[in-house]
Amino acid sequence: MGIVIIEVCDYNILSSEELEEVFNRPEVAVMSYECMNYCGMCAMRPYAMVNGKRIYGKTIEECINKIKAAVEEELI
Numbered sequence: 001m002g003i004v005i006i007e008v009c010d011y012n013i014l015s016s017e018e019l020e021e022v023f024n025r026p027e028v029a030v031m032s033y034e035c036m037n038y039c040g041m042c043a044m045r046p047y048a049m050v051n052g053k054r055i056y057g058k059t060i061e062e063c064i065n066k067i068k069a070a071v072e073e074e075l076i
Contacts (some may be wrong), residue, residue, distance in 0.1 A: 004028045004074045006067060007049040009036045014046035014060055022064055028071060050074065 004027060008016050016032035023030060041047055046063040047056035050070040057063030 002027070002074070004071050005031060005049075005051055006071070007031045007033060007036060008047075009042050010034050011042040012046060012048075013042075014048060014063055018060070018064070019048065019067070022068070023071065027075065 006019055006023060006028065008014055008019060008030065010016075010032055011034075016030050019030045036049065041056075045056050045058060046060045047054060048063070048067055049055070050067055051074050053070065055063065055066050055070050057066050
């Protein structure tokens with residue numbers, strides 16, 4: 001089992017605080033950055049990077065569900 005890093009932009013509607021509440025596990029780290037250089041992506045939809053893979057959804061809930069699935073896949 002490895003470590004999963006979830007990265008989120010401070011300007012995204014999906015906040016690092018929400019992700020930290022959902023992923024309160026020792027093998028998951030939530031990192032927040034001022035800018036992740038995906039200009040415009042923050043304003044269009046919620047997204048995060050999970051171990052370098054971009055995960056996004058139409059809603060915050062959809063995005064979090066997709067992030068959960070990606071985290072579980074990474075931990076297998």
